[in-house]
Amino acid sequence: MELLLVSVLNGLLYGMLLFMLASGLTLIFSIMGVLNFAHASLYMLGAYFAYEISRRVGFWVALVIAPLLCGLLGALIETYGLRKAHRHGHVAELLFTFGLAFIVEKLVLMVWGPTAVPYRVPPELDFTLFSVYGTHVSAYRGFILLISAAMFAAIWLLLTRTRMGFVIQASLSHPDMVASLGHNVPRVFTTVFAGGAALAGLAGVIGGNYLVTEPAMAFSMGPIVFVVVVFGGLGSLAGCFIASLIMGFVQTFAVVLDISPADLLARLGVAVTPATPLAEVLRVPLPRIGPFLPFLLMVFMLLVRPRGLLGTRDT
Amino acid sequence: MSGATIRRRGGARRTWWGSWAWFSALGLAVLLPWIIFDWRHGRHDGFAVALLTQTAIMSVFALSYNMLSGQSGLLSFGHAVFLGLPAYVTIHVMNAIAAGHLWIPEELLPLVGGISGLLFAALFGYPTTRQRATAFAMITFGIGELVTAAATMFQGFFGGEGGVTADRALNTSLLGLSYEPAIEVYYLALAWTVIAVVLMRLLARTPLGRMAEACRDNHERVRFLGYDPHGIRFCQFALSGFFAGIAGALYAMTYEIVTYDAVGATLSGNALFMTFIGGVGVFWGPIVGAVLVVIMQSWVGLVSNAWQIYVGVLFIAMVMYAPGGLAGLIVLHGPVWQEGRIQALLLSYARVALPGLLAVLGFVALVELGSSVMLGEHEKGAVRLFGGALDPASPWLWGGGAALLLIGGSIARRQGRALAARWALIAEGTSAG
Amino acid sequence: MFRCMLAVILVAFGAAARAEDSIRIGLTDPMSGAFAQTGQQNSQQAQYLLDSINSKGGALGRTFELVTYDNKLQPSEALIALQSMVDHNIPFVWSNAGSNVAAALIDGVEKHNARDPDHRVLYFTAGSTAPELTNEKCSFWFFRFVPTTEQFAEMLVRALPPEVKKVYLLNPDYLYGQAMQRDSTKFLAQYRPDVQAAGNELIPVGKVKDFSSYIAKIKASGAQALITGNFGPDLSLLIKAGTEAGLDVSYYTVWAGTGGTPTAIGPAGNSRVFALQAFNDNMADEQGDAALKDLVTRFRATHDYDFDAGSWRAMFELLQAAIQKAGSTDPAKVAQVLEGMTSRDMLGHEWAMRAEDHQVLMPYYVSVFTKDVKYDSEHTGLGWKVIKTYEGKDLALPTTCKMKRPAT
Structure with missing residues (x-):
């Protein structure tokens, strides 16, 4: 019971952290149709910018400035890179962001070195908020929860309740119409990409010190974020939100549930001995493959329902 | 696309020229180990032979990747799976041969890899190829992750961290060779590369190859014509696995060890880089890419620790400015060359190339300075750069590099526009004629 | 060019x-x-x-x-x-x-x-x-x-203080980590039959971002010490999540002394984190001769990282x-x-x-990450202090090697 409660809490927190990263990616995809491989790179840059700013001016300044820097960078990438690649089609766009992610990782390696930088949780938030059965929950985790919930609400309202949101959504489905109404469609795209980049940057600021800020963070975080976005349905913010929570819970509970296929077979009366074919595979308990379950889920989802959980069109 | 149209217009003369190029490339590949010979010690240069073998393997691998990305329009992010798994199968078969459980002529081992590649690709490919575009890309990505995870977790088949080793001296050669010297393996790899290249070339011209291209361009219409796009994609995927499997078997025979790195993301990424830098639209493009990437990671790697940045920048430049890759650029010049109007472009090229070179020089200087500072090489004294020892702390160097990059870059950019205008003029003349 | x-x-x-x-x-x-x-x-x-x-x-x-x-x-x-x-x-x-x-x-x-x-x-x-x-x-x-990882496992087990009665094993899921897990269990039975293995976990390398669920499990098991072969971010994230959740265990690690990990752990690891080492900057000062001290001081003056080799x-x-x-x-x-x-x-x-x-x-050492040292590690303010020394001959384990020597 105690473990269950703590695990629900952990799953929720991890899911919300994933959502922070995934929301920007979903936003960009839903408007521009671009699966941005460099998204996690912007997350990483957000963390490194925040590290540099917070050791000079302070965390709270970094919380504002670093995402803005990432947004600016996103605008530059869209204007001078993505738009050019777009002329050669969607594959070129995808490859462009893939190459960009590769280069950003190498550049970060060159500038900040390959080992972790001491980017730490600000002292103002470095205390225990409350305890559940003796497990402390730090104020910073509460802060993460707060920010990500606010983020979800803000994006949702922006897209569905504001004029800007309508223009953005219409630019996707009827770009010519929007253009003839006097809106600058390329600028809408730039804004959206910059917005998505800023969200990634914000996730970096917040996730960088909660986790570890090092050059491999983009490469290790990128795949799982992709999985969340694709599983939830490309372009669906609600789907992305649900998928984030599902993945958070799946990974958390996989750790806690110590069962293997062999155990299940034993319950059915089939004993797995070393001589059984695939015995090595069958004896793997759930915690060992927990982090790979999202990939399995994604592959399965795409095979039966290529548009994902709540997606509106095929991937 | 543009490559195909040009080829068709070229007619007989181009075919002759094309085969001449193929044969001279093959001749060069055969002779190179003897051109780069270590006369002082009277033996082959092992490093050169190793690189040549690697190039041959990677050429097959990149071409097999292009059967998906170029011909079928399927972007795979897990192609190494179909090199790595057959490589594991091959190395187990080699051990079985050595133990006397099996008898297979050594020369036919690549076929073992090919067939197992075909089977693996058929197994994974049947569900995967139901999808296309992004869903296909993401599924291959997921499969790549899962197989890599399995390769580290399970030791029965994958051998754990140390991988699976074998001895390639099996004594089952039909030609009486021992395959102990690396040079013999190189020629075997080269022979199989030729076989694979010829087969892939022929395949591209069969109805299947043509239908794959049609599927890539407009799969709806293919369906209306009564073909099954899934079936076509599936066949292409399985056959691509066959050729990747040949590369995998050659990998196992060359290195005599297969570790989880053979199924990993680095190799999958390399396939993508090689293919798109070389060019997806032209059949021989991926070979050019394979040669270039191997050279960059090994030879440039000897003098620079930042070779990956160069590969990445080259890749991005290609995607943005030359989506046809290097081969696409070369093919583009075919008609202009034939019309004898290439001279008209030379001056424009020189105008772009000179400032362009300066910009590249500036960029290289900045990257090398940056990497030496990061890695702390300066503690040993100075940066080795352009044949001299330089002090990376000097602001002049940084400023000079940045200035070269900016000034050279902006001039090259302006001249590039002039070149594009001139090119358009000439191209108009040629295609009209 | x-x-x-x-x-x-x-x-x-x-x-x-x-x-x-x-x-x-x-x-x-x-x-x-x-x-x-x-x-x-x-x-x-x-x-x-x-x-x-x-x-x-x-x-x-x-x-x-x-x-x-x-x-x-x-x-x-x-x-x-x-x-x-x-x-x-x-x-x-x-x-x-x-x-x-x-x-x-x-x-x-x-x-x-x-x-x-x-x-x-x-x-x-x-x-x-x-x-x-x-x-x-x-x-x-x-x-x-x-040394081999088998010896590492032995060193960690023998370093456990007598008051520890429950340990948790957490290792990366590939040959190395699986061997660490197996060998730690073996040596626990051999040297510390009084100690109970409260849990046994294998985690995929570099895939786990949020260790709090593992921490919850470790906490529920009541373990007093954690033996882990994790390295890099897998180790830093584990220790960070543990200290944040207020988990009261000592971390017996193989690799906490390697580049970047002290930085990532930071002051929260004070007196809690133990690592196996062949050398650290403070050894010379504590037990070395003048020549060795000179070697270390000159190194620290000209390099920006620990002299761990x-x-x-x-x-x-x-x-x-x-x-x-x-x-x-x-x-x-x-x-x-x-x-x-x-x-x-x-x-x-x-x-x-x-x-x-x-x-x-060869000799090998167990060190603790503490503020109480002369030379700190990676400018963290904390450094490594030797708490236990093993002589090479104490670590000799049987081998299955059948050496083939060339005929001369």
Whole structure:
């Protein structure tokens, strides 16, 4: 019971952290149709910018400035890179962001070195908020929860309740119409990409010190974020939100549930001995493959329902 | 696309020229180990032979990747799976041969890899190829992750961290060779590369190859014509696995060890880089890419620790400015060359190339300075750069590099526009004629 | 541009030609990519130590020269690097990072020496710790100057204080971690039958971002100590999540002392985190002589990272003595002399190269991460303090090696 409660809490927190990263990616995809491989790179840059700013001016300044820097960078990438690649089609766009992610990782390696930088949780938030059965929950985790919930609400309202949101959504489905109404469609795209980049940057600021800020963070975080976005349905913010929570819970509970296929077979009366074919595979308990379950889920989802959980069109 | 149209217009003369190029490339590949010979010690240069073998393997691998990305329009992010798994199968078969459980002529081992590649690709490919575009890309990505995870977790088949080793001296050669010297393996790899290249070339011209291209361009219409796009994609995927499997078997025979790195993301990424830098639209493009990437990671790697940045920048430049890759650029010049109007472009090229070179020089200087500072090489004294020892702390160097990059870059950019205008003029003349 | 490149290449070849009279050691480690710093710091520390050995005369009146080759941490690239070293007639091949690389090189060297007996090479490692390398895969041409993970497990288990009655095991899910788990369990039964293993966990390498669920499980198990073979972010994230959740355990780790991890753990790890080490900057100050103190102070003055490879000095001295005694750099002769050789390191402990499997028996230390030290690690304000010393002979474990020696 105690473990269950703590695990629900952990799953929720991890899911919300994933959502922070995934929301920007979903936003960009839903408007521009671009699966941005460099998204996690912007997350990483957000963390490194925040590290540099917070050791000079302070965390709270970094919380504002670093995402803005990432947004600016996103605008530059869209204007001078993505738009050019777009002329050669969607594959070129995808490859462009893939190459960009590769280069950003190498550049970060060159500038900040390959080992972790001491980017730490600000002292103002470095205390225990409350305890559940003796497990402390730090104020910073509460802060993460707060920010990500606010983020979800803000994006949702922006897209569905504001004029800007309508223009953005219409630019996707009827770009010519929007253009003839006097809106600058390329600028809408730039804004959206910059917005998505800023969200990634914000996730970096917040996730960088909660986790570890090092050059491999983009490469290790990128795949799982992709999985969340694709599983939830490309372009669906609600789907992305649900998928984030599902993945958070799946990974958390996989750790806690110590069962293997062999155990299940034993319950059915089939004993797995070393001589059984695939015995090595069958004896793997759930915690060992927990982090790979999202990939399995994604592959399965795409095979039966290529548009994902709540997606509106095929991937 | 543009490559195909040009080829068709070229007619007989181009075919002759094309085969001449193929044969001279093959001749060069055969002779190179003897051109780069270590006369002082009277033996082959092992490093050169190793690189040549690697190039041959990677050429097959990149071409097999292009059967998906170029011909079928399927972007795979897990192609190494179909090199790595057959490589594991091959190395187990080699051990079985050595133990006397099996008898297979050594020369036919690549076929073992090919067939197992075909089977693996058929197994994974049947569900995967139901999808296309992004869903296909993401599924291959997921499969790549899962197989890599399995390769580290399970030791029965994958051998754990140390991988699976074998001895390639099996004594089952039909030609009486021992395959102990690396040079013999190189020629075997080269022979199989030729076989694979010829087969892939022929395949591209069969109805299947043509239908794959049609599927890539407009799969709806293919369906209306009564073909099954899934079936076509599936066949292409399985056959691509066959050729990747040949590369995998050659990998196992060359290195005599297969570790989880053979199924990993680095190799999958390399396939993508090689293919798109070389060019997806032209059949021989991926070979050019394979040669270039191997050279960059090994030879440039000897003098620079930042070779990956160069590969990445080259890749991005290609995607943005030359989506046809290097081969696409070369093919583009075919008609202009034939019309004898290439001279008209030379001056424009020189105008772009000179400032362009300066910009590249500036960029290289900045990257090398940056990497030496990061890695702390300066503690040993100075940066080795352009044949001299330089002090990376000097602001002049940084400023000079940045200035070269900016000034050279902006001039090259302006001249590039002039070149594009001139090119358009000439191209108009040629295609009209 | 091309002329410049050509010049670089010519300079490189010139250097290779000139250096035929020095004793060359070819070091292959990752010099580019994500692990570049490992390779670069390895080569810089080795160069620093070799300089000091060369200043005292080298071996056979010749100096040692270090030549580096990038292997990108890929076995296939390491084999190409080996080819390159053979081309340049380098007799001594050395690598550290990655047991996958080491396994490929052992196999490659064994085959090369059999196929080309005129250009044989000797291979040694100071970083690859998989037990199989000096057991099933052992080779006459391969020497290991670092303990095995099996010995690591033993050291961690024996370092557990008597009041600990419940431990939790958490290791990376591949051959190395699985072996750590198996061996820790074995040694717990052997040395500490009073200790109960409260939990046993394998985690995929580099995939877990949020360790709080593991922490919850560890907490629920009531463990007082955690034995882990995790490294890199997997270790930092684990310890960070644990300290944040207020988990009251001591972390007995193999790798917490390696580059970047002290930075990532930070002050929260004070007096809680233990690591296995062959050397740290504070040892010289606590127990070393003037020469060693000087070596460490000079290193700290000229380098921006910890001098964690200080123990390689003893390895180079063994190699130096073996070459001197063999009277030649012929790998076969040196290998024969090196078998069973012993020496004392700068702290006065014995190093012995066991003849039956070519596994070194060297001193090793358990250190705690604490504020109470002279030299801190990575500017964190905390450094490593030795709490337990193992002599090499105390760590001798049986081997399954069946060494095939060449007929001479």
